[in-house]
Amino acid sequence: MKFAYRFSNLLGAVYRQGNLNFSKDGNSVISPVGNRVSVFDLKNNTSETLPISTTKNITCVGLSPDGNLAVVVDEDGAALLISLLTRAILHHFHFHKPVSSIRFSPDGRKFVVTKENVALMYHAPGKQREFNAFVLDKSYYGPYDETTCIDWTDDSKCFVVGSKDMSTWVFGAERWSNLIYYSLGGHKDLIVGCFFEKDSLDLYTVSQDGTLCIWESDTELDGLILKRSQDKPKPLRQREEGEEEGEEEEQQEGEVIRGKAELPKENKTKNVRYKQMSKHFFNKEGDFNHLTCAAFHKPTHILVTGFASGIFHLHELPEFNLIHSLSISDQRIASVAINSSGDWIGFGCSGMGQLLVWEWQSESYVFKQQGHFNNMASLAYSPDGQYIVTGGDDGKIKVWNTNSGLCFVTFTEHTSSVTSVTFTSSGFVIVSASLDGTVRAYDLHRYRNFRTFTSPRPAQFSTLAVDNSGELVSAGAQDSFEIFLWSMQTGRLLEVLGGHEGPVSGLCFSPVQSILASVSWDRTVRLWDMMDSWQVKETIPLTSDGLSVTYRPDGQELAVATLNGEVSFWNPHTATQTSSVAGRHDLEMGRKETDKITAKQSAKGKSFTCLCYSADGESILAGGQSKFVCIYNIKEQMLMKKFEISSNLSFDAMEEFLDRRKMTEFGSLALVDEGAGDGDGINISLPGVRKGDMSSRHFKPEIRVTSLRFSPTGRSWAATTTEGLLVYSLDGSMVFDPYDLDMDVTPVSIRKQLRLQEWASAIILAFRLNEKALKQEVLETVPHEQIPVVCSSLPDIYVEKLLGFVAACLEKSGHLQFFMTWAQNLLMLHGQKLKNRSGAILPTLQALQKSIQRHYDNLTKLCDFNMYNIRYTVALSKQRGVKRAAEEELEVEEEEEEDDDEGLVSEEMSEASFGDAEMIVS
Known part of the structure; x- marks a missing residue:
């Protein structure tokens, strides 16, 4: 129960390849990330990765019109039917060939899948339970080359398929007597997009060379005539040679419709015909600026096109008026999608791993995220567990919010791979080390690089540690075998610690004392006393090269990972070994495609490269050159649980045994040179090479875990892997x-x-x-x-x-x-x-x-926002009070003046009456 961690989110990657989709309400983007699917909520600014995965990278996703179901297909054609409400897999299916596109009909009753040169129409899965959710209805054969795109009419009567043979085919979803199929030419390059006009059979087709053709139909959608039952064609064996071969007999696997280049012959009814109304060309910067993707929003008649240069255009059809043009990237735009209201446009760039959502009317970004487009090397949790910082081989440092799963700041000051990152104890300063010879400190209040630490001679820093006070920064060099110490306050170099005879592979400060532990390839762990002139306090001999070192949270134990696959535990006060764990057999390293030895033999050279204690110090998390992460109980020296972080066979070193289907008489298919004999040979990676040759045509990243960290709250742990930043959390509702x-x-x-x-x-x-x-x-x-x-x-x-x-x-x-x-x-x-x-x-x-802290941050923003309103209200009330007081004072003065006037009148009247009385008396 204690280790019931489950996959909760994938950070650090937002888009890899495939097509983007907007949810039904238009507020979320559904993006394929490797062999998983992520949902980005644009209203609440959060991301969630569904707890499902395919066996290989996902190439296309089809979304049902009600937004409840999705069909995802991977590189091999294996499909999953997913419920987006329950996040569960409902059905497995295999198309046996790579699928280029998939699209549900607007009424949600059918969906079309294109593979090779065939379009397959299936009945959409119903609400009741079915033994087979994918029932084939019809097969359409028309194009001579691979199909590329699909679109449906608004009433689901017809659909159109684009192809690489530069033709576009219109097919009837039902048995229409005046439209079985129709082939359109007019392009000189493969078709990228084909779209029906709203409530019409009129067509727009877009090709890769930047050509738009507008086609007008002579028939309305209501003019399609359903074929009567007596018009059904005879069975094939009874059919005469001269009869039309538009349809074949129905078979158990569905009806087959074969198209020819010419129109089907029909005498009774007038067939649907198309006429090319106009042809337009997009402004191109050069011959290599291909049009790569297109999307059309029918209610607003807006066409969005993306190009290989990173530029996109917005045109209003059918007039072809340019509304907007912008360059959003220097890489090829791989996918584009428009939401239901037509306000937001989503772009995916696979080269940079970018996902952008652009609001074209206000010309502003709604959402802009980019993952590390190379391997991640290191991660660290903030002291309160709210943020995760990651450093990658692309030289970028990204800070992620664990609640929303999104990156909110990226630092790009480093010019080479970032090897290590960490937070200081305050949680507002990030320190990073890089192979460019600098250690940098960043302020999370002002988002700036406020300190840069360098060494007297250029050195490549591979490890990093900051003490509890945040004052001492240390970094280990992998080329000069030295450890450098700087002061965070002044930025000055305090000391250079020499003594190791090999590259420094790990550094860690004690949580309770001012002691630095360093481990090196020279088979020693050295403890340096920071209080006593930075002298070596202890030297602990190891049986093999040291790869990683870490202190227990209470500082009373030291864990060291070595090259022989062991994790040993030491008492730092007495320099004695307390226990050890032999973990080589738990790693279970997979076999690479180009390996000539078995996985069992290959695993003998593998070891754990990263360690992390649990929050209570009773367990340790270990990972390395493998797809497994192990949790060991230290006291019992026992494996408690093993997590498989990926099942994606698109990565190398995943399978334990050779695939016999890839074996030829000359050996493994990966080792067979299929070139033209130019003498270059096969790109076999050298021992110890992590990334592979990025310039080679065939590049398959190898699965590995580069860094592990437990959250300070103990509720989750994170790992940086080839796949991205994986977060595993305890699901309290499921655990009794x-x-x-x-x-x-x-x-x-x-x-x-x-x-x-x-x-x-x-x-x-x-x-x-x-x-x-x-x-x-x-x-x-x-x-x-x-x-x-x-x-x-x-x-x-x-x-x-x-x-x-x-x-x-x-x-x-x-x-x-x-x-x-x-x-x-x-x-x-x-x-x-x-x-x-x-x-x-x-x-x-x-x-x-x-x-x-989270509530404090939210309330602080709210109070800051309202403070000025409150001040304004108080000032206004005071102003009104002063005004009212002045008015009251004026009223009092007027009343006094009136009283004075009344007093004078009464005195005159009294004098007059007194005089009258005297007269009467006299």
Whole structure:
């Protein structure tokens, strides 16, 4: 249960080859990546790789109109029917030949597959369960060369097929009496795209030499006449020589329709005819700027064409008005797709591994991602587990978000392969070493290279380590056998450590002491004391060349991988070996195509090249020149689990035994020279060559694991491989792992405790049963004011379990304050006890920190965004208050003036009345 890691995502590669598809709502791009399929959500800016894989690289993907089903086909023609809702494989099928394109009809009832010069129409898989999901309906023979593209009419009555023989063929999906097939010429190069006009039989065809032909039909879609049953052709043995050979008799595997260059002869009804209305040519930069892909959006009449030079054009048809033209890459555009609304255009460039989504109306990128277009060499997790940094042989450093699976910054300062990358303890500085002779430090706040460390003499740095404080940076050279130390603050070279007699292959700082461990090909591990004048504290002799070294998270153990396939464990204080694991047999190295020895003999020279301790320090992860990654229990010296990171046979060194189908009388087919006798011979890779000769015509990358890292949270681990950056995670919902279970622990008894308001005992029972939904229900039932009381009464062992569960809930739940209160009370009340077990509790605390940091980042953005609105509102209210006060003061003054006037009038009146009284008295 502890090692129930499952494949969760593929990072570092966004597109390899094949065709792109948009989802039905137009918000997601479905992209083939090697032998897997990735879905990029453009609205939420996330990526997901489906947990399915084919045996070889995927060449084409067909998507059903409702967006629920997809058919993916690999290089050999092996097809998988996939549900995009459940992410499950529904059916396996084999076409036995490479498939060039696949397209569902708009009504979703049929789909057409083109292979070689044949178009095969199948019934689409229904909603009910079927023994065979792929039922062949008709086979269409027309073109003389390989078919290239397909398009359907809007009502699914006809489809058109383009071919490499420069012809385009229109076929009827049903038995139409006036359209069985129709062949169109007019091009001088292979057909790249053919498209029907909306609700019409009118056609647009685009060829590789940049020619667009517009064809008009004399018949509307409603004018197609269904062939009556009595018009069915006679069986072949009864057919006379002069009769039309348009169709053959129905067979068990489906009806066969054969097309000829001329039209079928029909006397009763007028046949569908096409006329070329116009011919247009794209502006070309040169003879080699071929048109490589095309897509047409029927509602808006927009044609998108991609070229070998990386330029794409937008034209409005049928007038052929150029709307937009842009160069997006210096490589060939391999695939183009338009979403349902016609706003976004997706481009795939296989040469650079780029995937771009362009909004043509606003002329801006919606999505722009590029993987490492060469091997990845190294990776590192940030201290909170939110980010992964990778370095590749292309000299680029990319930082990936583990939640979204997307790269958000790329550093390109290095001019040669990046050999090692790492984060500092703060998590905001990345340090990288490269073969270009520099070590560079990058700031993740401002996204800039703020330090560059160099050596007095040029050296190729192969390893890197940064101490816990982030002040000391060390790098090992593979040509001068020296270790260089720099200060991060000043950037100055502090010391050059000499003593190794071979290339330095691994460096690691102790997590608890200021000690640097270095391993070399000279069969020694040296421990350097950073406090005592950088002197050698210990020299540990090894039985074979050292390849990798790493410290346990508590600093009390050292693991070393050697060339003889062993992983040995040492006590760094006493320099004594505590245990070792012989892992050569667990590697199971595959056989290369050009190998003349067996895989068993080849495996004797293979070994682990990268090691990583688990977060709790009880297990170690090991990988190397193999498709397997092994997890060993250190105490028991036992293999716990073995992960197969790839099943893609497009890579070399995958198969254990020779394929007899590739054997000839002269030996393996890969070793047979098929050239014209120019004397160059076959490109056989030399021993130790990793990449192969990229200029050779036949290049097959070899499967290997170059770097491994456990996430600080312990919930996942990542590996950089030939395939990309693979992330394996624990799937909590699938794992039932009860703790201290007995007969009384049931959901009924737990809910009874909740009704009695016995919160602490309900929590303990829920954790003993260990069902996630039940634990969450119990936790959220506890009143907010009772949390401190419940936390203080929990036993120590349940404190750790509850803290880990709160960290997991906090990552996804919206009840932020509620779970933060739980975390705060658990840490405040049990802090001292947790501190004593800091090594074991560290992954849980880092998971908690990761969740809190993510919420903090999101809320910070929200508050920063609203701060100015709040300030504006406050200023406005103050302004209105001042204005209101002034108005009130003015009103008071006016009232006082009125009172004064009334007083004067009353005095005059009183004086007058007094005078009148005197007169009366007199």
